[in-house]
Every structure is written in C-alpha cells, then in structure tokens.
Amino acid sequence: MRTVEWNEKIGAVRMIDQRLLPGEFRTVEYDDYHQVANAIRDMVVRGAPAIGAAAAFGLALAAKQDRSVRLGELRAYVLEAARLLQAARPTAVNLAWALERMLKVAASFQGGAADLRQAMLVEAQRIADEDVEINLRMARHGAALIQDGDTIIHHCNTGALATVDWGTALGVIHMAFEQGKRIHVLVDETRPRLQGARLTAWELQQYGIPYEIISDNAAGFFLSTGKVQRVFFGGDRMAANGDVANKIGTYMLALAAFDNGIPAYSVVPTSTIDLSLSHGGLIPIEERSQDEVLNIQAGGQPVHPQGAKARNPAFDVTPHRLLTAIVTENGVVYPPYEENLARVVKKGGS
Numbered sequence: 001m002r003t004v005e006w007n008e009k010i011g012a013v014r015m016i017d018q019r020l021l022p023g024e025f026r027t028v029e030y031d032d033y034h035q036v037a038n039a040i041r042d043m044v045v046r047g048a049p050a051i052g053a054a055a056a057f058g059l060a061l062a063a064k065q066d067r068s069v070r071l072g073e074l075r076a077y078v079l080e081a082a083r084l085l086q087a088a089r090p091t092a093v094n095l096a097w098a099l100e101r102m103l104k105v106a107a108s109f110q111g112g113a114a115d116l117r118q119a120m121l122v123e124a125q126r127i128a129d130e131d132v133e134i135n136l137r138m139a140r141h142g143a144a145l146i147q148d149g150d151t152i153i154h155h156c157n158t159g160a161l162a163t164v165d166w167g168t169a170l171g172v173i174h175m176a177f178e179q180g181k182r183i184h185v186l187v188d189e190t191r192p193r194l195q196g197a198r199l200t201a202w203e204l205q206q207y208g209i210p211y212e213i214i215s216d217n218a219a220g221f222f223l224s225t226g227k228v229q230r231v232f233f234g235g236d237r238m239a240a241n242g243d244v245a246n247k248i249g250t251y252m253l254a255l256a257a258f259d260n261g262i263p264a265y266s267v268v269p270t271s272t273i274d275l276s277l278s279h280g281g282l283i284p285i286e287e288r289s290q291d292e293v294l295n296i297q298a299g300g301q302p303v304h305p306q307g308a309k310a311r312n313p314a315f316d317v318t319p320h321r322l323l324t325a326i327v328t329e330n331g332v333v334y335p336p337y338e339e340n341l342a343r344v345v346k347k348g349g350s
C-alpha cells in the first residue's frame, strides 16, 4: 500500500503509522483534519513529500467536514484549516506547497460548495499520484550516478515511507539496485528519532538490498577509509542557491564527504525547492521536544543525569558548496545552482 492514501469506502485518509515500525506494521485512518494535523506533528507520517500529500488529504477532509452551503463560507473554513495544518511542521516546504495548490483550487473554483468538496479531493489525489510518478523520474535520473559495486552512505529515511511511494534518495538507490547494480548501503541510524535504523533498514531489508547500520558519528570514519564511493540524502527545503535543509546530521555528513573528496547528492522533487528564499539561512528550522533526545536507556537506566536538559533541532542546513549535484525529476542539476535550479523548476511548470 501507499504510505498515505484516500480510503474511498469510508471517506478517510489512511496512513502507515511510522512510529511503530519496524516492530509493528499498522495503518491508521482519520476522518477529521485535526487528527491529520496531529499525525503530522507526532510523526505518524513524516518525510517531506509524505507530509505534503497527508496535508492535501487533510484539507480535502476539512472541506468535507464543513457543512456550509455557501461557497464563501466553505472557502473561509478551508483557509482556517490550512493554517492549522501548515503549523504542524515548519521546515519541509512540501507541506506549504501542497496546501497552496489546494487553496488555489478553492480560490478559483466556480460552482457550488458540494462540487468544490469533490474538486479538492481530486486535487489531493492528483498531488499523491504525481508524487509517485515524480519519484520514479528522479530515481531514473539519479540511478545513472551510481556505479556497479558502489558503497553508499545514506542519511535518515528517504524511501517509500517518506513519500507517497518509492522515495527520493532511497528511491535512487533502489532503482540502481533494480537495474542490476551491486550496491552496499551504510545506513546512518539518524539520532534522535532513528529513521535510518528503524525505517531505512526495514525498507532495504524488504528490497533485498545489502546494508549495515552505522552510528551517525561513524560516517566520517567510513568516508576516510576510501571504501565509500557516494553519499545520498534527501531534502526538506532547498533555497534558490542550493543550500538544503535536511535531517539533522546531514551537514556533518556532507562536510566529511567533501573533505574526503566523496560525491554527495541531494535528491529533491522541485516541490522541495523554495525559490522565494535566496539562501539556507532563511529556512525555518523546527526544534522538537528535548524528550526525543533524552528518552534513551541503557541497561534499563536513563543514560543522562536526572534533570539533564537537551536541545533538539530536527534539521540542519547543508551549504550548496558541499553538494556535487542535485537530483530532481527534471534532471540532474550541477553548479551554478542559482541559475540551474531556477531553470529546472520552471521546466516542470511548478
């Protein structure tokens, strides 16, 4: 099944509860957009494109929940719901991008309120379907960068679970493997939420792709051994100059790759590129609860002294100078990024 999808029978959005993986595969269904906003905030669903699609279905739900007969009233309700959904997670621009697309449908719609409800559901479904198609295009472009026998370091989870299906950076790796290339993946465990150890390892196991989990702070060591050929990660928001906000730890990984002359690639759909921001310093960085850092035990005991405090930025910004190339659905982009990114975004008409 898809990570996020519409269940027509009961008129609800269904998603895989990613908090439970790999121990348990369970799906949850929501028929209230408030629940969808909570699911995004609590990371039932996570990964930039997946939360974009979830928010789109959430807004379609909001339209369905509102009983207004007048178009203007329904529009106002939907706008309010979009604000709530948008506030759920601030860094991944796909969330705002998907909501904007949905609101455009609402704003330009000519007809009755009932028809607008249907039109919004159609648009949400289109966003979800396009995501899968876009990921496959990115995967084909990116797979050409991988050679038979490569060992690749991958950060966070960027696979089918982070998108509607297939994935971004992990989708590229998956495609190269399907093309018959022998690949070995070193999976950054990705503290503190462990998306690598829990989700990427789970996906790779299902695809039959050989992998080993490494602690995040081992990446520099492996890059310095000469036994890693490439580094792949996704992106939650990329500024116009190519600076990219991605899961915390990406910056250190990219620095270590650069220092060792290992190519590092960010794989992002054009919906992740925010041309309104000139550089990465303008990207809002989500800071999550300190409990995500502190709730760790060893031998049944907390690993920190009682009363310890922690900081938990969920993302960091990798400067574009550390990226060898950027993979999008419209092709592989090389420097100068400012010029070339604007061109690929335009090419898709986004």
Ligand code: MRU
Residues within 6 Å of the ligand: 046, 047, 048, 049, 092, 155, 156, 157, 158, 159, 162, 163, 168, 169, 195, 233, 234, 235, 236, 246, 247, 248, 314
């Ligand atoms: O906090 P998360 O798990 O939502 O963060 C996800 C990432 O950082 C991914 O690398 C990113 O969304 C790009 S892959 C689709």
